[in-house]
Amino acid sequence: MSLKSKLKVMVVDDMSVSRGLLAQCLEEMGLQNLEYEKSGQDAYAKLAESPVHLVISDYNMPGMSGLDLLQHVRANKETQKTGFILVTGTPTSDIVTRGRSLGLNNLVKKPFTTASLKSSIEAVVGRL
Amino acid sequence: MTDSNVSADQPSEFVSLTAGGQGFCVDIHAIREIRSWTPVTTLPFAEPSVLGVMNLRGAVIPIIDLKDRLGLGATSEDHRNVIVIVNLSGRTLGLLVEAVSEIISVPADGILPNPTSATEGNPAQIIGLISRDNQMLRVLDLTGLAMAETEDAA
Amino acid sequence: MSMDALKATFFAECEELVEAMTEGLQQIGDDDWGSETVNAIFRAVHSIKGSAGAFGFETLVAFAHRYETVLDKIRSNTLGIDADVLRVITRASDVLAELVELAQVEPDAKPAAYDPVMTDLNGYIETAAEPEPEEDLFAPVAFAALPLGLDEPEDVRIEFAPDASFYRNGHEPERIFTALGPDVSAVCDADTVPLLSDFNVDTGYLVWSLEIKGKTESEVAEAFEYAKGLGRIDYLSDDAPAPVGPVSEIAVEVPAPPSTQAKPAKARPASAQTLRIDPERVDRLINTVGELIINQAVIAQKIEGDGTPVDPEVASALDDYRYLAREIQEAVMSIRAQPVKSLFQRMARVVREAGEATGKAVSFETRGEATEIDKTLIERLADPLTHMLRNAVDHGLESPEDRAATDKHATGTVTLSAAHRSGHVMIEVSDDGAGLDRARILKKAIANGLVAEDTNLSDTEIDNLLFAPGFSTADQVTNLSGRGVGMDVVKTSITSIGGRVTITSEQGRGSTFTILLPLTLAVLDGIVVSVADETMVVPIATIIETIRASSDDVIELSPDNWVLKVRGAYVPIIDLAPLLGFRTERNAAGPFILVEAETGAVYAFAVDEIWDQRQIVIKSLEGNYGAIPGISAATILGDGQIALIVDPEALIALAGPTAMTSHKQKVGA
Numbered sequence: 001m002s003l004k005s006k007l008k009v010m011v012v013d014d015m016s017v018s019r020g021l022l023a024q025c026l027e028e029m030g031l032q033n034l035e036y037e038k039s040g041q042d043a044y045a046k047l048a049e050s051p052v053h054l055v056i057s058d059y060n061m062p063g064m065s066g067l068d069l070l071q072h073v074r075a076n077k078e079t080q081k082t083g084f085i086l087v088t089g090t091p092t093s094d095i096v097t098r099g100r101s102l103g104l105n106n107l108v109k110k111p112f113t114t115a116s117l118k119s120s121i122e123a124v125v126g127r128l
Numbered sequence: 129m130t131d132s133n134v135s136a137d138q139p140s141e142f143v144s145l146t147a148g149g150q151g152f153c154v155d156i157h158a159i160r161e162i163r164s165w166t167p168v169t170t171l172p173f174a175e176p177s178v179l180g181v182m183n184l185r186g187a188v189i190p191i192i193d194l195k196d197r198l199g200l201g202a203t204s205e206d207h208r209n210v211i212v213i214v215n216l217s218g219r220t221l222g223l224l225v226e227a228v229s230e231i232i233s234v235p236a237d238g239i240l241p242n243p244t245s246a247t248e249g250n251p252a253q254i255i256g257l258i259s260r261d262n263q264m265l266r267v268l269d270l271t272g273l274a275m276a277e278t279e280d281a282a
Numbered sequence: 283m284s285m286d287a288l289k290a291t292f293f294a295e296c297e298e299l300v301e302a303m304t305e306g307l308q309q310i311g312d313d314d315w316g317s318e319t320v321n322a323i324f325r326a327v328h329s330i331k332g333s334a335g336a337f338g339f340e341t342l343v344a345f346a347h348r349y350e351t352v353l354d355k356i357r358s359n360t361l362g363i364d365a366d367v368l369r370v371i372t373r374a375s376d377v378l379a380e381l382v383e384l385a386q387v388e389p390d391a392k393p394a395a396y397d398p399v400m401t402d403l404n405g406y407i408e409t410a411a412e413p414e415p416e417e418d419l420f421a422p423v424a425f426a427a428l429p430l431g432l433d434e435p436e437d438v439r440i441e442f443a444p445d446a447s448f449y450r451n452g453h454e455p456e457r458i459f460t461a462l463g464p465d466v467s468a469v470c471d472a473d474t475v476p477l478l479s480d481f482n483v484d485t486g487y488l489v490w491s492l493e494i495k496g497k498t499e500s501e502v503a504e505a506f507e508y509a510k511g512l513g514r515i516d517y518l519s520d521d522a523p524a525p526v527g528p529v530s531e532i533a534v535e536v537p538a539p540p541s542t543q544a545k546p547a548k549a550r551p552a553s554a555q556t557l558r559i560d561p562e563r564v565d566r567l568i569n570t571v572g573e574l575i576i577n578q579a580v581i582a583q584k585i586e587g588d589g590t591p592v593d594p595e596v597a598s599a600l601d602d603y604r605y606l607a608r609e610i611q612e613a614v615m616s617i618r619a620q621p622v623k624s625l626f627q628r629m630a631r632v633v634r635e636a637g638e639a640t641g642k643a644v645s646f647e648t649r650g651e652a653t654e655i656d657k658t659l660i661e662r663l664a665d666p667l668t669h670m671l672r673n674a675v676d677h678g679l680e681s682p683e684d685r686a687a688t689d690k691h692a693t694g695t696v697t698l699s700a701a702h703r704s705g706h707v708m709i710e711v712s713d714d715g716a717g718l719d720r721a722r723i724l725k726k727a728i729a730n731g732l733v734a735e736d737t738n739l740s741d742t743e744i745d746n747l748l749f750a751p752g753f754s755t756a757d758q759v760t761n762l763s764g765r766g767v768g769m770d771v772v773k774t775s776i777t778s779i780g781g782r783v784t785i786t787s788e789q790g791r792g793s794t795f796t797i798l799l800p801l802t803l804a805v806l807d808g809i810v811v812s813v814a815d816e817t818m819v820v821p822i823a824t825i826i827e828t829i830r831a832s833s834d835d836v837i838e839l840s841p842d843n844w845v846l847k848v849r850g851a852y853v854p855i856i857d858l859a860p861l862l863g864f865r866t867e868r869n870a871a872g873p874f875i876l877v878e879a880e881t882g883a884v885y886a887f888a889v890d891e892i893w894d895q896r897q898i899v900i901k902s903l904e905g906n907y908g909a910i911p912g913i914s915a916a917t918i919l920g921d922g923q924i925a926l927i928v929d930p931e932a933l934i935a936l937a938g939p940t941a942m943t944s945h946k947q948k949v950g951a
Contacts, residue, residue, distance in 0.1 A: 006504075016558070017292040017333040024288070051517065060328050062321075078517075089332040090350075111335035169924040170816055172862035173911050181907065181916060181924050186573050188916045188924055190907040219906050 004128050008033040012043040012057035012069060013087070022056060022087070025114040029121075029128055040064025044072045047079045054125060056108075059088035059095060067095065070102045083124045087112070139235045142258070144265055145212060146227040148200035151265045153232065153258060158270050160213040160220065162228055176202065179224060184213065191222040198253065216270050232265075234258050239267060285337075292333050294558065296382045297624060299326040303375050304627040310368060317357070323371075324353040327378065339389050342381045345396065348403045349374045361406055370402040376631045438502045443489040444513035453508055455490060461505045465495035486513065564617050571607075571614045572899035576918050578607045579896070583921060608897075619654040622700045622709075625664060626651050632668050633696055636675035643682060643692055644675055649699035655707045659799060662779050663709070666772040670711045670795055671696060673769070678713035678793055688790065690714070703798075706823075712794035718787040720744045727753065745785040746881045749773040777931060780806065780821075780914070782880050798823075808898055808927060809875065810919070812891035814864035817925040819898055819917060824930045826876040826884065828892050836870050846874055846886040856937045857888040858928070862912060877930045885934055900927065912936050 009031055013019045019036050026034055035052065037043035041064055043057065055073065059066040066086045073079045086099055089110040099107060105124040108117055122128055142153035168180030168191050177196035181188050191211060195203045203209060203224055211222040239256040256267035306323040309315040331346035352371065355361035363371075373395060380393040444455065459468050471489045475481075494502055506515050582600055585592055592600075626648045637644035679685075679694035686692060695714045700707065720741060727733045727747045739747075747753060751770040776783050781799035800806060800823070808819035809828065835847040836855070845852040853876065859865040874886040898917040901924075903910060914929035 006498075006501075008503075015295055015329050015333060017288055017295050017336075018329075020288045020291060021333070021336050024285075058332075060325055060332070062325060089328060089335065110332045167923070169916070169926065170864065171907070171910055171926070172864065172913065181903070183918050183922050183924050186569070186576070186901075186918065188901045188903055188906060188918075221906065 003126060004030045005032050007031055007054060007125060007128070008035070008052035009054045009056060010035040010037060010043060010047065010052045012037045012040065012055060012061070012066070014038055014058065014061045018058055018087075022117075025112070025117045026056075028114045029118050031128070040066070040069035040072075043069055047073060047082065048076060051079050051082060054083040054085065054105075054121070056085045056087060056121075059086050067098055067102060067104075070099070070104055074103050085120060085124060139233045140239070142232050142234060142265075142267065143212075144229045144232055144260075145225045146229065147198065147203070147223075147225045148195035149226070150200070151263050152194075152225075152268050153265045154212070154214070154268050154270060156231060158214045158216060160215050163211045163213060163222070165207070165209045165211060165224070182211075182222060184220070184222070187220065189213065189220050189222050191224055194223045194225050214270055232258075232260065234260075242266075289337055291558070292337060293382070293386055295333070296330055299330050300375075300379045300382060301624050301627060302326045303378070304630070307368075307372050307375055308627075308630075310363060311372070320353065320357045323375075324350060324357055327353060330378065330382065334385070337385075339381075339385045341390055341392060341396075342378075342385050345374075345381055345400065346378060348400060348407070349378060352403050352406045355406060367406070370399065370406070372634070373399050374403055376634065379628070379631065438492075438494045438497050439518040440492050440494070440502065440506075441489060441516040441518060442492060442506070442509070442513065443515075444486050444509060446484050446486045448486065448509055448512035451512060453512065455488075458505055458509060459490075459492065462492075462494050462497065462502065465497075467493045559617070564614075567614050568618070571611050574607050575611060575897070575899055578603055579919070580922065615656070616654075618657045620657045620660055621652050621654050622660060623651040625660050625667070626698055626700075628664065629667055629671055629698055632671050633675060636672045640676055641682075642675060642679050642694060644679065645693050645695045647695060647697045649697065650701045653700035653702060653707065655700075655799065659707070659779055662775065663797075663799075666775045666797075667698070667709070667711065669769075669772050671698065674711055674713040674715070674793075674795075678715040680716050684716070688716075707799045709797040709799065710794055711797075712792060714792040717789045717791055718745055718748075718785070718793055723747055740882075742785075742882050745787060748785065749783065749880075777929070782823075782931070784880055806898060806900060806927070807895065808917075809895050810893040810925065811875070811889040812893070813862065813889050814859040816862075816864060817893075817919065817923065818858075818889075819925050819927045820875055820877070820887065820889075820930065821914075821927065822895060824877045824879075826878050829872065829874045829876060829886070831872050831874060833871060836872070838870075844868070844870065846872075848876065848884075848886070851884075853884050853886045854937075855886045855888050856933060858933070859888075859890065861933065861937055877934075879934050880931060883934075885930075885937075887930070887933070898925075898927070 009026060011019055011022045011026070011034065013022065013036075016038075019038075023034065023036070033052075035046070037046055040057070040061055043055065044064070047055070055069070057066040057069055064072075066088070070084050070086070073082055073084060083105045084103070085106045085108055086095070086104055087108045087110060088095060091107055091109055096107065106120045108120045112120075118128065141156040143156050143159055144151060144153040146152070163184075166182055168182045170180045171178060171190070174180070177193045179191045179193050181190050183189075193203050195201060203226065206226070209224055209226055210228055211224055212228060213220060213222050239258055242254050242256055253269050254266045255269040258265040258267060303323050303326040306315070306319045306326070309319050327346050327350045331343055331350060334342045334346065349371070352361065352374070356363060356367070356371075361367065377393055377395050377399045381396075384391045384393065442455070444453070455468075459466055469491045471491065474489060475487045502517075509515060582604065585596060585600060630646050630648070633644055633646040636642075674696045675694075679696070680688070680690070682692045685694065697710070697712045699710045699712075702708075724733070724739065724744050724747070727744075727750065728735050728737075730753060732747060732750050732753060733739065748769045749772075751768070753768050753770065773783050776797055776799075779799065781797050784796045784798075785793060786796070787793035807822040809822060809825060811818055811820060829846070829848065831846055831848075837845050837847060837852070839845060844855040844857070846855050847853075855874070857869050859869055860867070869888045869890060872886075872888055873892050874888055875892065876884055876886055878884050898919075900915045901917055903913065903916050903926075910926075912929060912933045913926045914932070915927045916924050917927055919925050
């Protein structure tokens, strides 16, 4: 069974367009286990219940930002091993520094393409 | 619609019908269904060939007397008259005709251009002629008919 | 989702974001804001930028980026908000909103204010010295990926507590366990099983602890795929404490009755979420419900139609049906209802721009933003309202000097309000300007040949001349109101959505334009009448009363000029059958329907029979046919026949200005 069909990915973004764009790319890559959440809070609640392998989260979200979510994920034993890729339009040094200290696995800059997203994911989980 | 079908190598399919005692045919793709005559609701300020509107499963469809529209006078009332429902560039119309006979398949070279097309006063709706069983069938361009309809209504 | 569908979603989402952005700015303008307000604006702009990039809207991205940079400075307190900054960021939000609108049709186009606002924004970004790369105000930071080492085979420990549903669906724990391979140890905690006397066969009691060697979590998860949702499956990480408590070994074969311990799937609190639906689906639903209403009418007519007594039970069931059908209809209609807020926010922009273009200081006030109306109506109100508001600023408000001369505050006020009023939506545009200059309007109308020189008109009639085609009050055509688009266009578009517009004006105090709209486009209340042999519907909104008059009350002034005497007043008769060309003979006997025109004038429509009042479903004629003078739409009656819905205003217009002249010349060919 290939990694592609096994890898469970959760996409977290408050904007349905962004979720749609990510979905399009991920589906194009052949990933099959995809979940979508609209906020950091929802994502965290869901993760605590049923963990995934990889979270791809937007940075810019109201309430709980992508990095806040990462912090929660790393703080919980059940979820701390989850891979985490942050998507942002403007990767400032603040984001990068905080991301690194929280154990962010990778960072994807918007706008992304299927190819760029795929290589970012592969850098984290291995060849798809 | 008609243009591409006429010029294609494949045979085109038409439905032949009678209006004003003359034989016509219409591209089968334009035809949605054929219904028997039901009374219509008269529209004010409509030109005489527009008989009115009827209810087709909840949609309001104008009914046009094809014979009258072609300048051959009004169709006389007859219980055998039928209404051909056609779909033309998103609009649905009903055409009152005397009879619908059959589906005919005609090769592209079986359609002769309307020789009168250059002359003035030619009914622009007839775009070709098909000779069949010693009868001359006129190929109707319904798009032209729908356009004329729009102008009237506007 | 296709790219086109995504793009459509993007624009829909942008609408919400622009709304959030505008709301934030409004709060800042009202001096009622905090850091979260700026954050919200920033987030909205950033989200627009983020998605716009994916669709290649470069102009939009470039502007949003600059705007966002300035907002970021405000957010990080390096830039304070003063009147100038507020003005610039407000204009920037206008430009951004316009760019979003433009992107739908012409992605590379720039609104007129693009360059000046861009310059203003740049003024706040201290990059005068360093040349600034367009895309990377923030230098991209290299980020080394942190590999996961995912899915290395390891030892997986899980706790599995199937629900009763698991067993009921015919699953057996053993099958799953054996599917995991040879290296599995399964321990069952049977202590949770109660005594036989307390035993409930519909409950799952057993909890299994499993240790699977040399498998990855995902492989284990796969084996448990069937059990998903049918119980609790907990993955225990290595450092989690081992299950404690007395553990008794039980053979795997033991038939396993189920456990209350298995916690039910945690129900997450439902947040107030919106559902985005393809409008076509809603339209289809509305159409089908329309058919249902008609069907209900058909059945009612078939049962009650012949006048014989109806079985009381059938009658009561029929009433229920009628009630339910209406309920469904109202519920469906409410799906399309939207608050007018977003529309009003767009209008704030219009007023701001109009103020800038005319050099007038304008304060824009809105009321009733939460009023909900049909989305279709909202869309179709945008153009007429834009025009009315521009007019209010351009023609309604005086110049600042004139205002000063009349002791008014230099800043003029334009108010836009919405409210529900007796089954209608009322939208008002009012200004506190000089009021209509009736003398000038009349002069202009005479000059334009709209009225005869010696005509004696009431104030209302003069005011309504504004709506006459080809009328323009501005002595010189201003750059703002433009040429050729007059209030007649406004009136036409309001009429086309079933509404009416009226004006009230007070000298020196201002004018108010009132739009009265039906709640929805899809149904209306009407009176069913016969005109010659045709069944027609007269909308109830304009009807004052129906009258069966005696022949003494009908007075012929001239062959084409008949009036009806109503309580001492004389009302012009409009005879519908000849007017619509259904018949040439006159109907002098009525019955009559008294209608009030927008001008306030009353007319008596002569029809052949008045049937009943009912709610009807509107069917457009324009899709398959086209517009018909005097007719607004059609409907399908209980017997399946089509009835035309008359447009009273249009009929009055058809009959001539005072209904006295021969209509036949007016109708034309």
